[in-house]
Amino acid sequence: MAGLEEKRDSMTRLLAGGWKQRLALGCAILHQPPILFLDEPTSGVDPIARRHFWDLIYQLSEAGHTIFVSTHYMDEAEYCHRLALMYRGRIIALGQPAALKKELHSHHLMYLDSSDLVESMKALEKEQGILDVAVFGAGLHLSVQSLEGAMLRIRQALGQRGIEVRRLEVIAPSMEDVFVALIEEEERKAS
Numbered sequence: 001m002a003g004l005e006e007k008r009d010s011m012t013r014l015l016a017g018g019w020k021q022r023l024a025l026g027c028a029i030l031h032q033p034p035i036l037f038l039d040e041p042t043s044g045v046d047p048i049a050r051r052h053f054w055d056l057i058y059q060l061s062e063a064g065h066t067i068f069v070s071t072h073y074m075d076e077a078e079y080c081h082r083l084a085l086m087y088r089g090r091i092i093a094l095g096q097p098a099a100l101k102k103e104l105h106s107h108h109l110m111y112l113d114s115s116d117l118v119e120s121m122k123a124l125e126k127e128q129g130i131l132d133v134a135v136f137g138a139g140l141h142l143s144v145q146s147l148e149g150a151m152l153r154i155r156q157a158l159g160q161r162g163i164e165v166r167r168l169e170v171i172a173p174s175m176e177d178v179f180v181a182l183i184e185e186e187e188r189k190a191s
Contacts, residue, residue: 021045025053035066042076054079074176085179092182097175104173107131107181108147111171112154113139115164127157134180139167141177 021041028036038057042050054076061067061081069080077083078097085093085100093100114120117140124133124142129150132143144150147170155165173181 021053022049025056029056029060033065036060036068038067038069040071041069042071042073050076074174074179077175083175085182087183087186092186093178100178101173101175104178104181107143107173107177108145108150109171109173109177110142110144110150110154111136111139111167111169112142112165113167114158115166119161120158120163123157123161123163124154127153129153132180132184136176141171143177143181 021044025038025041028038041057042053045053057067057069057079069076071077077085080097082096083094083100084091093103095103112120112124117135120140121133121135124130124140129145130142131145132141134141134143142150142154151168154168158165
């Protein structure tokens, strides 16, 4: 029996990361457990396989299984019915993704695409009323204290430095925005 297990372990080690994850999920659901804990189930998995993982997770959930998923992919966290956001071993928020986003009322979020993102960051980090500036995709997410007059102040600050504003708009927060805002709040409380 030990020889068979060694051979299995040896063969498993040869699998690419995505296939190991698929094999692990297959083994986990083989006995149809009523509760399933999945730790980073899509880590190292290509986008198509990731989508299949989540389709399977939804099917299991609809069939009555309770599934706990840990993930650092905030876009994946939005697929869950309910989230517990953790920081330093503590739950800092609990609820449905839409409700958690709605609760982020202390931050007004804007998306900026400009001709020079690095210089835009430097300029806007010093502007009064701007709480946070973060790179997000090909642009910047700006967290502002108040929307009133924010667009005009941002355009003026960048215009004075010769930076073209290609796009500036108010946006709904992503789960990543929510998580970052909550962590910043926790950090402020701690200091």
